[in-house]
Amino acid sequence: MNTQEAIGALGALAHDTRLALYRxxxxxxxxxxxxxxxxxKLHILPSSLTFHLQHLHRARxxxxxxxxxxxxxxxxxxxxxxxxAYLTKNCCGGAWAPPSCLPVANTAQPKRRSA
Amino acid sequence: MNTQEAIGALGALAHDTRLALYRxxxxxxxxxxxxxxxxxKLHILPSSLTFHLQHLHRARxxxxxxxxxxxxxxxxxxxxxxxxAYLTKNCCGGAWAPPSCLPVANTAQPKRRSA
DNA sequence: GTTATATTTCTACCTTACTGGAAATATCAT
DNA sequence: ATGATATTTCCAGTAAGGTAGAAATATAAC
Known part of the structure; x- marks a missing residue:
């Protein structure tokens, strides 16, 4: 993840409805x-929902x-x-996050069925 | 950190200039x-800088x-x-971040002089 | 007190983000 | 084909975010 992608993801999460939606x-x-x-569940209009879903989708x-x-x-x-990982690597001056955290993240994903 | 504070921090970081500034x-x-x-260093006007500094400051x-x-x-x-910590706790379904990561963060802070 | 430096505040402008309703599209059931 | 459901697309209006320059404030040096 590069800086622009990180900004996209941060911006996508930085909204009440979208953060609730993502969570x-x-x-x-x-x-x-x-x-x-x-x-x-979130009590929003269909057009608003699509807007926010697309925003989150664009941010992958x-x-x-x-x-x-x-x-x-x-x-x-x-x-x-x-x-x-980006935040801990780039925004904590390298002082944060022992490397052991990163591999764990991948193995901890819930099993998915197709793709 | 609660949801509103997290949204504030995410929004503050979700900008080219501010992320560069923070880093x-x-x-x-x-x-x-x-x-x-x-x-x-960032080649921005003083009034813009103040704007972004205040934004980051408001987000603590x-x-x-x-x-x-x-x-x-x-x-x-x-x-x-x-x-x-908020992101890993609330937005990774609890699957992420072994607890050992969190305490490390505090001890890893660079030593400060006054407060 | 006057002048210079560092930064903020103010104001105006422009752009982007968000909301809401109506119309359009896609899929399914009959 | 017709009708029903699920969702998106389109459009207009409004709110919020960002940029820029000029004026104002705070501190310091003379």
């Missing part, structure tokens, strides 16, 4: 949720897949891992 | 740099102190530690 998807795991269910924090007529969105766990 | 201050350590020097990512007629700004290392 909801993380909580839900790799299966994710369809847009409609998310809209209900979430993934999209269609299941019949519904679009499911799921958190991209690698993205957060990379973001945290 | 410059982290690199510099607890002594920090006077505003004028920062403006020179940097600290300010006056030395004679100059205002020094320095990174607040605890803030980044807390932000990373």
């Amino acid at each position: 909801l998807l993380v909580e839900r795991g790799p299966d994710g949720l369809p847009a409609g269910v998310i809209a209900d 924090l979430i993934r999209q897949r269609r299941v019949s007529r519904r679009l499911f969105y799921a958190a991209d766990f690698e993205a957060m891992t990379e973001l945290v | 410059l201050l982290v690199e510099r350590g607890p002594d920090g740099l006077p505003a004028g020097v920062i403006a020179d 990512l940097i600290r300010q102190r006056r030395v004679s007629r100059r205002l020094f700004y320095a990174a607040d290392f605890e803030a980044m530690t807390e932000l990373v």
Whole structure:
């Protein structure tokens, strides 16, 4: 993850609705949720939801897949891992985060089914 | 660090100039740099610099102190530690970051002189 | 007190981000 | 094909963020 990607991810998370949305998807795991269910849970209009979903998607924090007529969105766990790695490496003066943290992140991902 | 504080910190870092500024201050350590020097290094106008410094300061990512007629700004290392802790705790589904990471962050701070 | 330096504050402007409603698209069921 | 559901796209309006220059404040030197 380079600086521009990090800025994109930080900006995507720096919003009430989007952070709540992202946390909801993380909580839900790799299966994710369809847009409609998310809209209900967060009480936002469909057009707003799409706007925020696309914002998170552009930042590669979430993934999209269609299941019949519904679009499911799921958190991209690698993205957060990379973001945290970027922050600890570049924004803590190297003083933070023992290297043992980084490998753990990958192995700790919930098992996914297809891709 | 609560959600609103995290959003504030994320938003403060989610900008080209401010991220560069913050990283410059982290690199510099607890002594920090006077505003004028920062403006020179980042090639930005004084009024813009103040704008971004205040943004970072509001997010408690940097600290300010006056030395004679100059205002020094320095990174607040605890803030980044807390932000990373927040992200790993709340946005990685608990799957990330072994607890050993967190204490390390505090002990790894560069020694400061006064407060 | 006057002058110079360092930084902030103020104001105006421009751009981008966000919200909300209506229309369009995609998929499925009949 | 028609109708229903799920979601996106489009558009307009409003709010917030960022940039820039000029004026104001704070400190220091003379």
